[in-house]
Amino acid sequence: MGTLWFCLVALMITIYVLLDGFDLGAGAIHLLVAKTDEERRQVLGSIAPVWDGNEVWIIAAVGTLYFAFPALYASSLSGFYLPLMIVLWLLILRGTSIEFRNHIHSTVWDPLWDFLFFASSLLLCLFFGAALGNVVRGVPLDASGYFFEPLWTNFQLGEQPGILDWYTILVGVLALAALMLHGSLWVALKTIGTVRDRSLRIAQLNWWAVAALTLLVTFASFRIQPAIAAHFRSAPWGMLFPLLAISGFAGMRWYIARGRELKSFLASSCYLGGMLLSVIFGVFPAVLPARNSLYSLTIENSRAATYGLKVGIIWWIFGMLLVTGYFAYVYRSFAGKVSLGKHADE
Numbered sequence: 001m002g003t004l005w006f007c008l009v010a011l012m013i014t015i016y017v018l019l020d021g022f023d024l025g026a027g028a029i030h031l032l033v034a035k036t037d038e039e040r041r042q043v044l045g046s047i048a049p050v051w052d053g054n055e056v057w058i059i060a061a062v063g064t065l066y067f068a069f070p071a072l073y074a075s076s077l078s079g080f081y082l083p084l085m086i087v088l089w090l091l092i093l094r095g096t097s098i099e100f101r102n103h104i105h106s107t108v109w110d111p112l113w114d115f116l117f118f119a120s121s122l123l124l125c126l127f128f129g130a131a132l133g134n135v136v137r138g139v140p141l142d143a144s145g146y147f148f149e150p151l152w153t154n155f156q157l158g159e160q161p162g163i164l165d166w167y168t169i170l171v172g173v174l175a176l177a178a179l180m181l182h183g184s185l186w187v188a189l190k191t192i193g194t195v196r197d198r199s200l201r202i203a204q205l206n207w208w209a210v211a212a213l214t215l216l217v218t219f220a221s222f223r224i225q226p227a228i229a230a231h232f233r234s235a236p237w238g239m240l241f242p243l244l245a246i247s248g249f250a251g252m253r254w255y256i257a258r259g260r261e262l263k264s265f266l267a268s269s270c271y272l273g274g275m276l277l278s279v280i281f282g283v284f285p286a287v288l289p290a291r292n293s294l295y296s297l298t299i300e301n302s303r304a305a306t307y308g309l310k311v312g313i314i315w316w317i318f319g320m321l322l323v324t325g326y327f328a329y330v331y332r333s334f335a336g337k338v339s340l341g342k343h344a345d346e
Contacts, residue, residue: 025183
């Protein structure tokens with residue numbers, strides 16, 4: 001049951017990255033692709049009907065962690081307390097800026113909301129990437145199962161690292177570049193005219209940055225966390241996940257060059273999904289690796305009781321059916337290009 005719940009949490013986090021990833025990326029390129037008020041309303045309109053619903057997936061994933069892996073939930077929330085507070089405030093600022101920009105039209109306040117939307121989206125991409133880097137690198141867990149990390153120390157790897165070091169920052173920069181690419185393809189899919197053209201140009205240029213950063217992060221990850229290579233050697237079928245990422249990345253280049261908006265976005269989703277699942281597969285069965293592998297939290301030593309997990313799966317399936325139906329309805333209702341009168345102020 002523990003492995004099943006591990007896979008379900010991995011699925012929910014992947015869906016969150018794919019869905020909220022494009023609206024975070026749209027925010028990070030907001031000031032680059034939109035130069036006028038109408039153009040900025042187009043970018044906001046491309047995510048307005050779905051951005052808040054997309055964030056439900058991270059709430060659901062955290063709630064599932066609390067239920068299925070309570071030891072992991074307790075350890076990670078205490079150890080990452082400071083960055084979690086930063087992320088919470090960034091989410092609040094981002095949501096506030098979107099709603100105020102849509103409902104309070106003012107030449108004085110609009111630039112502030114635009115900047116907050118851009119800055120909070122950009123920083124969230126960086127922090128989420130750095131969080132993933134911490135999981136790959138390992139945290140300073142001790143025998144009690146708890147740890148504390150300052151925001152930074154000397155930016156070097158060691159037994160007592162900070163949340164930000166050269167490796168986690170590198171992963172954060174890759175996350176930012178990849179989500180900007182993902183977001184630019186979504187904006188290109190949903191808009192027309194100048195905004196669409198600028199978004200495609202940003203995607204074309206950013207593709208090369210993501211390619212270089214992917215190679216760097218992959219090389220560094222295998223050096224820093226040997227367990228990843230060991231697990232791929234012991235279970236070669238896991239190579240399906242890197243192959244998914246590679247095929248999606250190559251497909252992006254092919255479809256962007258031909259202006260195929262939907263296929264470019266789907267290829268970006270394959271790349272992001274393949275990369276994230278490769279990391280999850282690589283650290284399995286650990287759910288939170290420790291710098292000293294003896295103290296790592298694994299599926300077995302952090303999961304809840306078997307009876308509760310068996311009963312919970314029934315409610316999880318019921319809840320996911322409702323959520324899937326809701327998302328299918330919303331995305332179908334707002335399919336097609338942005339119409340400012342229909343989307344921008346919702």
